[in-house]
Amino acid sequence: MAIDVLIAEDEPSILESLAFILKRAGWTIEAVTDGDAVLDAARRLRPRLLVLDVMLPRRSGFEVLKAIRSDRMLSGLSVLILTAKGQQQDRRTAEELGADGFVTKPYANAEVVDAVRRLLGEALAQ
Amino acid sequence: MRAPIGIRISSRRKALGRSQAALARAVGISPSYLNLIERNKRDVGGAVLLRIAAALGLDIGELTGEAEHRLVADVAEAFADPVLAPLGFDGEAARDLVAGNPALAAALARLHRAYAESRNERDAYADRLRTDPLLREMLHQVLSGITAVRSGAEILADVPDIGEDDRRRFVNSIGSEARMLTGVARNLLGHFESEAAVRRAGSPARELDDLIFENDNYFAGLEAVAISLRREVEAFGPFGEAALVEALARRFAVTVGRSGDRQRDAFGFPGQYRYDAETRTMWFEGSAIAATRQFQLARLYAELAAGDAIAQEIDTPLLTGEAARRLAFRALGSYLAAAVVLPYERFLADAETLHYDIEALRQTYMASFEQVAHRLATLRCPDARGIAFGFLRSDPAGRLTKHFPLPGLLLPTSGHACPLWVIYEAFRQPETLIRQLVRFADGSRYLFLARAGARRSNAFGDRRVHTSVMLACDLLDADRTVYARGLDLAAAEGDVPVGPACRLCTRADCASRQEEAALPGEAHFAVRAPLVPRSF
Numbered sequence: 275m276a277i278d279v280l281i282a283e284d285e286p287s288i289l290e291s292l293a294f295i296l297k298r299a300g301w302t303i304e305a306v307t308d309g310d311a312v313l314d315a316a317r318r319l320r321p322r323l324l325v326l327d328v329m330l331p332r333r334s335g336f337e338v339l340k341a342i343r344s345d346r347m348l349s350g351l352s353v354l355i356l357t358a359k360g361q362q363q364d365r366r367t368a369e370e371l372g373a374d375g376f377v378t379k380p381y382a383n384a385e386v387v388d389a390v391r392r393l394l395g396e397a398l399a400q
Numbered sequence: 401m402r403a404p405i406g407i408r409i410s411s412r413r414k415a416l417g418r419s420q421a422a423l424a425r426a427v428g429i430s431p432s433y434l435n436l437i438e439r440n441k442r443d444v445g446g447a448v449l450l451r452i453a454a455a456l457g458l459d460i461g462e463l464t465g466e467a468e469h470r471l472v473a474d475v476a477e478a479f480a481d482p483v484l485a486p487l488g489f490d491g492e493a494a495r496d497l498v499a500g501n502p503a504l505a506a507a508l509a510r511l512h513r514a515y516a517e518s519r520n521e522r523d524a525y526a527d528r529l530r531t532d533p534l535l536r537e538m539l540h541q542v543l544s545g546i547t548a549v550r551s552g553a554e555i556l557a558d559v560p561d562i563g564e565d566d567r568r569r570f571v572n573s574i575g576s577e578a579r580m581l582t583g584v585a586r587n588l589l590g591h592f593e594s595e596a597a598v599r600r601a602g603s604p605a606r607e608l609d610d611l612i613f614e615n616d617n618y619f620a621g622l623e624a625v626a627i628s629l630r631r632e633v634e635a636f637g638p639f640g641e642a643a644l645v646e647a648l649a650r651r652f653a654v655t656v657g658r659s660g661d662r663q664r665d666a667f668g669f670p671g672q673y674r675y676d677a678e679t680r681t682m683w684f685e686g687s688a689i690a691a692t693r694q695f696q697l698a699r700l701y702a703e704l705a706a707g708d709a710i711a712q713e714i715d716t717p718l719l720t721g722e723a724a725r726r727l728a729f730r731a732l733g734s735y736l737a738a739a740v741v742l743p744y745e746r747f748l749a750d751a752e753t754l755h756y757d758i759e760a761l762r763q764t765y766m767a768s769f770e771q772v773a774h775r776l777a778t779l780r781c782p783d784a785r786g787i788a789f790g791f792l793r794s795d796p797a798g799r800l801t802k803h804f805p806l807p808g809l810l811l812p813t814s815g816h817a818c819p820l821w822v823i824y825e826a827f828r829q830p831e832t833l834i835r836q837l838v839r840f841a842d843g844s845r846y847l848f849l850a851r852a853g854a855r856r857s858n859a860f861g862d863r864r865v866h867t868s869v870m871l872a873c874d875l876l877d878a879d880r881t882v883y884a885r886g887l888d889l890a891a892a893e894g895d896v897p898v899g900p901a902c903r904l905c906t907r908a909d910c911a912s913r914q915e916e917a918a919l920p921g922e923a924h925f926a927v928r929a930p931l932v933p934r935s936f
Contacts, residue, residue, distance in 0.1 A: 287548035287573045291555055294566065298559065329540060358543045380547040383554045 279390060280321035281305040282312045282338065283356070284331055292325065295383045296390060309333025313341055316348050323393050325386075327356045328364055339371045352393045356381075405449075406440035407499050408463055412456045413438075426455040443844065445876035459782075470613060470805065472498045475505050478512035480904060517603055538588050545581040549574050604724035611718045611728055617804050618780035619735060625709045626739030629702060633740070640766065641690065644697035648682070652704050656682045656697070660858075672855060675700055687856040691768040699737035710736060735778070741767060742775045748786050751776065755882040756787060758833065758849070758871075769833075769851050770869045777804050777871070787880055790872040794823050796865060806872055809846055811900075818898045818905065819912050823870035826850035830866055835883045837875065839895035841906045845875035849883055 278301035283289045289305055296303050306315045309330040316324060324342070328335040335355060342348045355373045357364045365376055375389050413423050420438070424431040429448060436442040437452075444452070453460045475494040478484060498505045552570040555562065562570075633639055636646035648654040664670050672688040673696045675681070682700055684693055703710070714728040742765050754760045761772045770793070779786030790806030798816040805811045817823065822836035829852075836848040849871045854864035878884045888894065899905025902915035 285544045285548060287577050288544060288551065290573060291548060291551035291570065294555060294570075295551070358540065379543050380550045383551055383558070 276320040276322070277302045277304050278321065278394065279303045279323050279325060280312075280315055280319055281325045282307075282309070282330060282335070283325070283327045284308060284329075285327075288327075291383070292386065295387060296325075299387050299391070301390070301394075307331075309335065309338050312338045313345065313348070316342070316351060321351070323352045323354060323390060325354045325356065325390070328358070328368070336367055336371060339368065339373060343372045354389055354393055405444060405464060406438040407495070408465055409434075409452060409456065410438040411499075412458060412463075416456065423452070423455060427451045443876070445874055468498050468502070471502065471505055471509060473805075474509035474512070477904070478508055481512060481516070483515075513606070517606070535588075535591070538584050538591075541584045542581065545577045545584065548577045549581070552577075604719075604721060604727050607719050607721075607724040608727045608731055611714070611716060612731070612804065614718060616780045617778050619713060619732065620781070621713060622709060622732065622736045623739050623744050623781070625706045626702075626736055626743065629705055629736070630740050630743055632705065633698075633701065639741075641694045641697060644694065644701060648697065648701055648704075652680065652701075654680045654682060654700070654704070656684070658684050658686055660686050685858055687858040689768070689856060691762075691766055691771065692855070694766055695737055695741055695768070695771055698740045699733055702736040702740060703733050706736060738771060738775050738778070741765060741771070744779070744781065745784070747775060748779055748784060751779070751786055752880075755880065757882040758851075760882075769853060770867075773869050773871050787873050787877045792817070792823055792870045792872070794868045794870070796827055796867075798824065801867070806846075806874070809840075809844070809872055809874075811872070812904075815901065817901050819902075819914060820896055820898045821870065822848045822850040823868045826852040826868040826870070827866060830854070835887075837878075837887065837889070837895045838898045839892060841897075841899060845892065845895060846872050847875055847878040847881070847883060848872050 279296055281289060281292055281296070281303060283292060283305065284307045286307075289307065293303055293305060304315065304319050304321070306312055307330075310332045312324070312326070312330075312333075326335045326338060330338070339353055339355070342351055342353065352374045353372075354375045354377060355365075355368045356377055356379055357368065358379050368376065375393050377386050377389050413420070420434050421431045424434040427434070427448065428451065433442065437444045449463065450460060453463045456463070472491075472494050475497055476491050479487075479489040479491075479494055494505075497508070552574045555570055556567065556574075630639060632651075633643050633647045636650065637643040645656050648656065665674055672685045672692060674683045676683065682697065684696075688696075710729055710732045713732050714725050719725050719728050747761075747765070750764055751761060754764075756776065758769060758772050758776070761767070762769060765772070767775075773789075774791060776786065777789045777791035780788070788806055790809050790811050791802070791804040792800060792811055793802035794800050794817070798819075800812060800815065800817060803811050811817070821838070822834050825836075826832070826834050831851070831853055833849060833851045836850070837845065838848055839845045850868055852866045852868040854866040857864050873881070875889060878887075878889055897907060897910070899907055899910070902913055903917060905913070905917055907913070
């Protein structure tokens, strides 16, 4: 069963609110909380978009992104990276590894919803 | 950089109301030569300096102005600081200030030192903020917490039809995140407060330096204690490892053990030896050489038998913090051990007889190169002086890790020295003593001796870090050493032209320059310029 958005985020409170706002915007979502679980879940759930936190336990968001881009089945997956404010180097690294979009923590909920909507190719909310 | 010996000679002579000609006659040199000496145009040392001192009724130390020399170097360093450099004070100005108003010069030097230290501290903080793993972790927690709080608060504010369960969930989550952030903020404050407490003590190494300089690297009290300690040990047999082991066992119930493994202290720091105070056991790694064992056993005996004498020496306002007192206690414990292993009077006599042949002295006393070299730099007893040696030690990264200066010779206190100094060349020929005749830009000449070595490795794959030890003495004293043999000391053409360190060196024609000079009043010359001249 394909879903709209797979969230990879280890902080429970952030995951809770992300799940809430994306569901409320009308998408189906699933979540994983560590880097190792992302690839399996992506293959199994076939999401249209992955929201990927950089600081994940076990396997960093960068490693996950690199693995996705070199995986025949997953390489076309859109990836929205969550980076921390002030970490310019993180953003450059993610760009080089082929991220499709960025949102910087701490973000406004609308920024995340708009970025997801843009990457899914849907019209922005008025 | 020379201390203003000439100025001191002439002002003392004038104070005594004597003419240049009269003093020259008394000393047995020509008036024109004395004139050159008084204007600092000629080096003076050895017998002539002794005769001048005697004729002026002065102690040789007052005349060479060892204390002033260090002050002149400090003031010159302050003047060379980029903050003061544009004002154009030169080395001459530093000498004049020290000669004319030593108290003010000392104040300036102290202020500059405090300024330089706080600048280093600031850099260290900037580095820490960038790289400190603890701070990074806290920053991550803060960002995560704020992200969750902000996102949750927006949901509560923007979603009017939110269900009661969801509402409670987000209110609870905001509450717990806020509590987490409070904890992080507390940790962060605690982190900075403990940092500040550590920093407030100033630079402990620098305070230890001050204590050593203040005493001219000679501690008469400890030398006296050393004589009786050695006698105590000799009651158990001829002085050496066996007698030390016996003395430690009988007097302090200490056992000495050997172990194949590297020993670690309470903090996990690995070393070739370790004393376990609880079990009263001194451990040596199998690879520790006899010189190390003898020295460390003497050090243990000294700490156990004469801890009070060491404590008395470090009871001084120069040492302001715990860390400085700990460093000083350790250093003076080693000093006392050296004085026990290499007793002053005999060691000085042997050094003179053997013409300061360090290898030969090592054989006589079963001591390491560094132990002998360091002891030579402490032969400063006012009544029985040896050759005045400066001492310097470097790690393979070029960083200077130990130093004791020589009157007239400016040894950098930290960082690195001139890349041409033999202390660095010694790394390329380890376990070999290399000598070098050097000439500074002001014409002063020195004999440098260096040797690099490392402890024995204890296993394949054990990394041996070499250290290089250098002794320096005035060329005027070189002919008293074995190291002058076969060298034409009179011919200055063979000297290696060197400086103290690039930043303090005036030589524009040096191909080895790595860094621009920061010297006021000197023509500025750029290093690493484009091939085609540009305006910058």
